[in-house]
Amino acid sequence: MDNNKKYWKGLEELDRTPEFVEKNKNEFAEPIPIEEILSGDGLSAKTPRRDFLKALGFGVGAVTLAACQRVPVHKSIPYLIKPEEVTPGVANYYSSTYEGQAILVKTREGRPIKVEGNPNDVFAKGGLSAQAQASVLDLYDVTRLKDPKLNGSDAGWSEVDAFVIKELAAIKAAGKNIRLVTSTIHSPSTLAVIADFIKQYPTAKHITYDAVSYTGIIQANQNSFGKAVLPHYNFDKADVIVSFGADFLGTWISGEEFTRQYVSNRNNKSLESKKMSRHIQFESGMSLTGTNADNRFPIKPSEEGIAIISLYNAISGTTLPGSKKLANKSVDNAITIVAKELVAAKGKALVVAGSNDVATQVLVNAINSLLGSYGTTIDLDNPSKQYAGNDAEFVEFVHELGRGEVAAALFLNVNPAYDYFKGKEFKDALSKVRLKLSFSDHDDETAQLSNVVAPNHHYLESWGDANAVEGYYTVIQPTINPVYNTRQAEHSLLVWAENPVKDYYTYVRNTWNNGLLAKGGLSGQKGWETLLQTGMINTPANTAGSYTFSRDLNAVAQTILTHSASLVAGDGKYELQVYQSQAIGDGKRANNPWLQELPDPVSKVTWDNFAAISVADIKKLKLQEGDVIRVEANGYTVDLPVLAQPGQAQGTISIAVGYGRTNAGPVGDNVGKNAYPFYSFRNGTFQTTAIASFTDTGIKSPLAQTQTHHSYEGRSVIREANFTEYKKNPATHSGNEGGHKDYNKESLWDDHDRPVYDWVMAIDLNACTGCGACVVACNAENNIPVVGKDEVRRRREMHWIRIDRYYSYQEEGKSESITEEYEIDKLSNFDRVTVVHQPMLCQHCDHAPCETVCPVLATVHSSEGLNQMAYNRCVGTRYCANNCPYKVRRFNWFNYWNDSRFDNYLNNEHTQLVLNPDVVTRFRGVMEKCSMCVQRIQAGKLKAKIDKRPLKDGEVKMACQQTCSANAIVFGNRNDPNSEVSKALKSERTYYVLEELNVQPGIGYQVKVRNVSELEA
């Protein structure tokens, strides 16, 4: 290999700590204690031979007796009257909407089992986030409220209605205030319902509150251009992207959409036309977006404002009053160079900032205006409606509560008792309210404080609509009858407002008949039916106007500088930054075990949040990973395990929100700690930064971190090139510079016949952002169990596809990464690391080492190039896992689907309804691994056979491929030279992981290309 760059997954691997070395000696970290019994004084001492014989005898006897039972009688219960559209055994798909994004819901025998992206969706064109994939599981959550509650006890809907109407009438008569607090609503029908409610109760007011808010951007656009909107960004039109702490590929506004746009300038197609965008990220903690950047610079939160001012100065050629140079020289240098690049790419440049500070966002607007971004990369005329929360309004609401001015407070899809930064103040203030009503479907933190809980439907049980971006209307249709005695919130509001139309379905129909259908050129019943089939109406976009920023920036700069100065931590203190994790987000879905067990894309931690600190700081403080520290900021303290995060800015701590729920349900309760109280309210918006101090508690709490669970013993699996090299020779660093090597010249194996199909995959490392949606999609498709925190600590997670995240060094002043071992030893800081994400799953090797060692032929090769696993043949020797060079085989240590230890996750009769009936659940003691969604291949072939036509390329899609917004995964038949996958594999960038072993893997990876330039000089 010419690529000598050293890659590592975790510090323990880099440092080769004794614990890591010990654990990686074996495929399975914890051996079965069989040696203890058999060796040394085993039989004679601990378990004497006689006891052993007794146990053996009893065991044999018991098994014999147990086997004497009669064969169980299986009942078969058909429909009484079968709905015409249902055929048992055949899936139906319904179009619906998840948080504004058009989706398709797969149902079997009337129950939704999987959510898939609608290929016509404007956001991700069929891609779907991990959270959307996991949302179907929430439908079957046994801890959802089963009945409405009145004063803490279960009640019927009529009782609740009578009580609420009486109360509201009394409040209305007394002229007291009613407040309806919701998260952002962009549904035209729901907004109309709220308007009707306010008409009926004129003292009512609608307050929009988002736990993670974008008020800063909305306010800034109001101040700059007089448009209080969240713009629609076009990352696909940007050649140079500079982001200050905006995690736009992950949690920022519309991650899936931005991923699709961003990757379109970096994927194979773009590279082949010698085009690739540049992306420079300045941030404190390592974010998913930061890991994908071409250049990433760690900066402290207090430096962010100064950096943006410097960038403005460099672009505009002026100097804002009070500007100063950054203390970090390399960042300062970088800003100057980046400014030049941005100016050179005028009209195709984009600067974004993750801050919720109005002044910062105003300055960013000014920069974008100078760069001519408005009308090209930023669209203010087709704004996004995904977030409309108003922080100041909500804070004022809490003050109103405190002053006793509110008589009724209704909470829809918000949980301020948990996620408002002054939770205690909110709780105290709420106690003064006469009617406290929550629509929560769980007995969550806010519902606990309410005297009425009117549980809302899950979205898969609801009617509705959405309008997430200007001109894009989608419909929500129910895919199952309500599982519990819940009622849609809109219905409740209609009933309480004594609206003439009480049925929400009729209401939605009326809304669409009065205008919305016409926008899509539809009308009447037929139009409605068309809508239900297509799922959306997409009206032609407005022309994006170009806007010029013309306001005075002196005051803005002053505000930013004061703010930055207030964040500078003193001696022994740290700058704290609060962020959203990719899996859990704002914490609303904390009770979802799929999401809890999804390793964080950057830290690879599951089931916990943590305090991320730079490696230098952790060494300085002589802390170990997993040491629990007490973090104190804004008068709030939490105890959290510490994590050494390469790339973290020195002197900063990052903590994720969304954890530390106390009333989420058995899965989410007490997982991690609540970080919302670290928020503060400044200049009219919530701020996510603070000054923190911390102390070591002396307690240890090992993180369930999967990063080094599957080790390659330092073999080279990642290949990476930079764009300049790529342009000279597209095959650079792929290992095939001098043509493809044939490792099969001398082979121990016979080659298999693959006469018709040869199913293979191509994964573009340059497209994969590492978001992890594929992991959850695979969980849902293949009935993969959730094992829980303790088992993950024992390295027993069951995911068939994992995303390996590799770090490598990039020392200051060097354009090439560090390659030599001795240089690594001299490195003092881990601030400048680069990251590559590599999805790893069964490679379906043609010369599979696992097949050779299986003593019972449980894993064999098919004539279609698949490595098959017959679970019922497997006797659990685990030889295959030991012999797999890719470490992709998973062993069932427990009977996860019938073991009370796993009741909280998926093992209960409701949650099991989400299982895919076309895939078996695996029993204790057998191996499993990626099957290349063989059920989908078989179903696709059968459909073609029934239609009497050949199978089309792209007809069969893998679950991971389907959900990928970046289209990083291509699957197909290699025997067909015209298939997408054959074309992709012909790319010069293609290499096969560990191909020198001549195991002939079926999955080709494409070299990661980084568009680094002379920025570092």
Add this chain to the structure above:
Amino acid sequence: MRSFSLIFKQFSRSVLLIAGFAFWGFSNAYAQTDAAKGEAIFKSKCTTCHKIDQQLIGPALGPQLTEETDDKYLVQWIQNNQALIAAKNPKALAIYNKFNQAGMTVFTELSDGDVGNVLTYVRTEWKTMQAAPKAAAGTGAAAADAGPSSMVIWGLVAVIIIAFIVILVLNRVVATLERLLLKGKGVVIEDEGEGGEETVDKKKEFIKRVLKNKKLVFFILVCGTIAMGSWGWVTLWNTNVHTGYQPVQPIKYSHELHAGTMKIDCQYCHSGAYKSKNASIPSLNVCMNCHKVVKTESPEIHKIYDALGYDPKTMKYDSTQAKPIQWIRVHNLPDLAYFNHSQHVKVGGIKCQSCHGPVETMKEVYQYSPLTMKWCIQCHKRTEVNGKGNAYYDSILAAHDKIKKGEKVTAAVLGGIECGKCHY
């Protein structure tokens, strides 16, 4: 059983013969009617509402026309029953009311001769029918009695018993000969059988002698081992194989009647077989397509009504009273095996009977095939792929031809016995 059925068979045959002669004579004497002509008319005009042996929309004609001998009345009724009713003929009114006053179609175009022919045909046919099922039952019972496997076992047992007897006799002979020899040599042998004690001794003596006979002991041991071994082998081999499993279903639904006699296509009820992995048990609305009007009085049909919450009098459904019917699964494939009906029935064009057996003769369905993996694989190895006229297979068969010229293309050759085809 067998002898009884044989006697019965012969008896019924003679009865049939006598009856046949009698009828022939009688009918000849009565009128010059033609049963063949009657059959043609019957089939074209009557079968929409009548069957000979069963009540359809109208009464079962066999018994009805045999009971009613007044042919003049019958002719009038068939030609114009409305006139008879209008004339308040008591017989006509009785039957009219019995069938909920649903009037029969008027056949004024039929001549008296035509109607006579029909009557003759129906009566003849009914007599044959009455005789036939008994005879059929007799032969059926004989044929279904013993399978080859039990024959073999019984044969084996018989051989063992005979061998045992032969040995005993031979032993006896040997003993006698020995005694005679000894006698000849002048050795006095104690007399046998004096008093109870001596008999006990004698028995002990006998057992001792038997035990001393090593050949006999060896033979018995070998036979025992073989018997136990083969029993064990067969038992273990057939563990969880439930060929012949015939559970009692909550409703006495007869496939023999529906699929056999009525010739209703399997897919009419099991509509999933063409498009899904499940052939699916029909939902009750499929039953109601016919049974809203057919056999509404049957207690078994009333089970359907009860399950649906349907009131046959008001013909209204009350979904609050509905409760699903819990059929008992006859064919249980384990969860670990994926089986798809549409692949076999629609694509492969395999007849339902290939796996499910002669369902059209089953009153109650039983499991016909063993449903073991061996059975699946055997079929996959033997069955040639049905790829004609299916464009899907064109390129596949061509590709296959390139590799293995001329070989028969079975399901197995196209990967049909690979693990991952059924186990995932």
